Amino acid sequence: MAGPMKMRATLAGGNTDVRVLMTHPMETAQQTKGAPYFIQNITVKVNGKPVIEGEISQAISRNPVFSFRLKGGAKGDKIEVSWLDNKGETNKTETAVA
Amino acid sequence: MRAVTCGAVLAAGFAAAFAPAFGQSQFEKYQKMTAEGSPVELFELAGEELWKKPQGPNKVSLEKCDLGKGPGVLKGAYAALPRYFQDVDRVMDLETRLLHCMTTLQGRSREEATKRLFGNADRPSEMEYLSAYVAGHSRGAKLAPGAAHPKEKASYALGKALFFHRAGAWDFSCASCHGEQDKRIRMSELPVLSTPKAARPVMATWPAYRVSNSQFKTMQWRINDCYRQMRMPEPTFGSEATVAMNMYLTATAKGETYRGPGTKR
Numbered sequence A: 001m002a003g004p005m006k007m008r009a010t011l012a013g014g015n016t017d018v019r020v021l022m023t024h025p026m027e028t029a030q031q032t033k034g035a036p037y038f039i040q041n042i043t044v045k046v047n048g049k050p051v052i053e054g055e056i057s058q059a060i061s062r063n064p065v066f067s068f069r070l071k072g073g074a075k076g077d078k079i080e081v082s083w084l085d086n087k088g089e090t091n092k093t094e095t096a097v098a
Numbered sequence B: 001m002r003a004v005t006c007g008a009v010l011a012a013g014f015a016a017a018f019a020p021a022f023g024q025s026q027f028e029k030y031q032k033m034t035a036e037g038s039p040v041e042l043f044e045l046a047g048e049e050l051w052k053k054p055q056g057p058n059k060v061s062l063e064k065c066d067l068g069k070g071p072g073v074l075k076g077a078y079a080a081l082p083r084y085f086q087d088v089d090r091v092m093d094l095e096t097r098l099l100h101c102m103t104t105l106q107g108r109s110r111e112e113a114t115k116r117l118f119g120n121a122d123r124p125s126e127m128e129y130l131s132a133y134v135a136g137h138s139r140g141a142k143l144a145p146g147a148a149h150p151k152e153k154a155s156y157a158l159g160k161a162l163f164f165h166r167a168g169a170w171d172f173s174c175a176s177c178h179g180e181q182d183k184r185i186r187m188s189e190l191p192v193l194s195t196p197k198a199a200r201p202v203m204a205t206w207p208a209y210r211v212s213n214s215q216f217k218t219m220q221w222r223i224n225d226c227y228r229q230m231r232m233p234e235p236t237f238g239s240e241a242t243v244a245m246n247m248y249l250t251a252t253a254k255g256e257t258y259r260g261p262g263t264k265r
Helices: B012-016 B024-036 B040-051 B094-104 B126-136 B150-164 B174-178 B196-203 B219-229 B240-252
Strands: A005-012 A015-022 A039-046 A049-055 A065-071 A078-085 A090-096 B083-085 B090-092 B183-185 B188-190 B208-210 B215-217 B262-264
Touching: A005 A078, A005 A090, A005 B040, A015 A078, A015 B040, A039 A065, B024 B262, B040 B126, B040 B208, B083 B150, B090 B094, B090 B150, B090 B240, B094 B126, B094 B219, B126 B215, B126 B219, B150 B174, B150 B240, B196 B240, B219 B240
Parallel strands: B208 B262
Antiparallel strands: A005 A015, A015 A065, A039 A049, A039 A078, A078 A090, B083 B090, B183 B188, B208 B215
């Protein structure tokens, strides 16, 4: 079962700063003797429209934290971040820009 | 709205690869980097769930647990611990008090509630999640452990004595490592915890997430593990001695604004 996620999205000088935390063991192939377990895809949507489709690797640490800046944005915009790992598990979180 | 950067960066183990080699400011730079990528809020979220979850024979949550500010009051409670509690006529720190609430409110046995005090990366312990949740409610509060009651004064005095008390196979005391300026162990500086200057930033950021092993660690664990490193007998969880040590360190740091739960190497 996927653990909690947490996200903050705040307007700052005309841009939206997003910080999102994910719970995931992020185990490498070396750690697991060939059965890596990691988040593979990250999708960021703004008001339902995808703005980032990212791929990450097993090199990312356990419980990853991502922060990024989106150009523009307005209070109340819905930001949704979801992930999909290499075992097909998924989780997502949504927040309104504050 | 368009993504301009997706630079993200991550936590921990990764940042460790860039751990700077020399100089005080480099330590601080590294600490800042790890704090920026800290997943500590995830532990607070999980802790909140546990705080509100009915458990034990009485099937009640910890929401009525009195941490010193009244039943269920979390705001600023951690920053005012350790302190004297009249209902048990002794000084308690956060974890000792949580255990008290588990055995009284929830009706759990001490054996069951202390079965797994310290967790690991794959499965953190209940005490670790709860500590994160409660401590998070003291962000911005000044550290002000109890200092008025005679038992609080005695606890401080005992903690101070223990800090300097040499014993065990190596004839170590806490001060053997934490008693001299400008010492370090590998790449970690060793704060002189008997001085407010060094104790303040340390106590303002425990309990903490450790990036090197992805684990959330509590003060009772920190004290327990220091004793292990000194090759002393394992101290009892929530004992008078461990609470006194916590009291001495927190009182030495008093007045500092709490900024935790923090992030450590």
